[in-house]
Amino acid sequence: MELSRRLSSRGYRRTRQRDAVFDVLAENAGRPMKAEEVLVLAKEKAPGIGIATVYRALELFVELGVAQQVHLHERSQHYEVDTGHHHHYMVCVSCGSREQLDACTMDKLEDVIKDETDFLVTSHCLGLWGYCSSCLPGKA
C-alpha cells in the first residue's frame, strides 16, 4: 500500500490506528472532516483508538503529503485525503453546506506575483462564502 511505503521510508511504523485514520479519510475523499468525526469512524476499524492518536495521525499524514488541511474558518480544523486533485470549497453562510469548486485562478495570480514581487509563493488557501442554491430563495 502507498501509505505503508511512505511511512516506512521515513522510519515511521505502520499501525492499526494509522490505517484506520487513513481509511476513514480515503472513504470520505472530498469531504473535509474534523478530528472528532474521524475518531468516531476510526473506532469502528480500530476500537480503543484515542483522540490524541487521531490528531497525531492527521498531522503525520499532512507531513507525508497524503492528507491536506482544509481551513474552513471554523473553530476546529478539517482534513481530507490528498487525491492530487486541486480544489477549494464554497461554504453556505446560511446552512453551512459545502460545495467543492474545481476552478482556481491562482495560476494567473501567481504569475502576477512573480513579476511584481520578490515573494516566492509555494502554496495558497482559498475559501468562498455565500449562499447555496437551496438557501438563495429565502435569503434574508
Next chain:
Amino acid sequence: MELSRRLSSRGYRRTRQRDAVFDVLAENAGRPMKAEEVLVLAKEKAPGIGIATVYRALELFVELGVAQQVHLHERSQHYEVDTGHHHHYMVCVSCGSREQLDACTMDKLEDVIKDETDFLVTSHCLGLWGYCSSCLPGKA
C-alpha cells in the same frame, strides 16, 4: 466620527473602550493584529480595559463593517480596520513576515462560478504562503 454614527444608528453606545480599540486598529491599518496585541495598546488609551471587552469590540466592529477578520491560519484570529481597500497577505513560512498583496483574481473566478454553479459568492478569503525575499537565499 464615523464609528460614533455607526454605533448609535444601531443602538450601540459609544464608550471609551470601543474608541480605544478602534483607534488601535486605525493606527495600525494594514497590519493584522491579535486580540492580545490590541489589548496591550488599548490599555494606554483606556486603562483597565479587559480582554473580554476587546473581543467584544472586535466582533462588533466586524458586524458594523468597520473592521475585518484576517485568517492567517494561526491559533488566534487577527483583525484590522476596514479601509475599503481590498487586499490579501503573503506569509513567509520561514520567518513569519507578512506582505500585503493588492492584486486579487477573485473577480474572474466569481464570474466563472456565476456561470457554472448556482452558488452566490458574497465573500472570499485568500492566503498565500511561501518565502519572502530575505528568506529565499537560505531556503533549506
Next chain:
DNA sequence: TAAGATATTGATAATGATTCTCAACAAGGG
C-alpha cells in the same frame, strides 16, 4: 440636569480544540 432604562464592562469561570506527558504496549529488523 437628575433619573431611569438598559447597554457595557471587568473579573473570572467555563468551554472547546489541540497538545503534552508518561508509562504500557506493539512493530519489525535481526
Next chain:
DNA sequence: CCCTTGTTGAGAATCATTATCAATATCTTA
C-alpha cells in the same frame, strides 16, 4: 523470539475564545 524504539491511550495542561453576572456607564427623557 528478542530487543530496540516508535506508538498508543488516558488524562492533564494549554491557549484562545466565550459565557456569567454584578457593578458601572451611557443616553434618552422628563
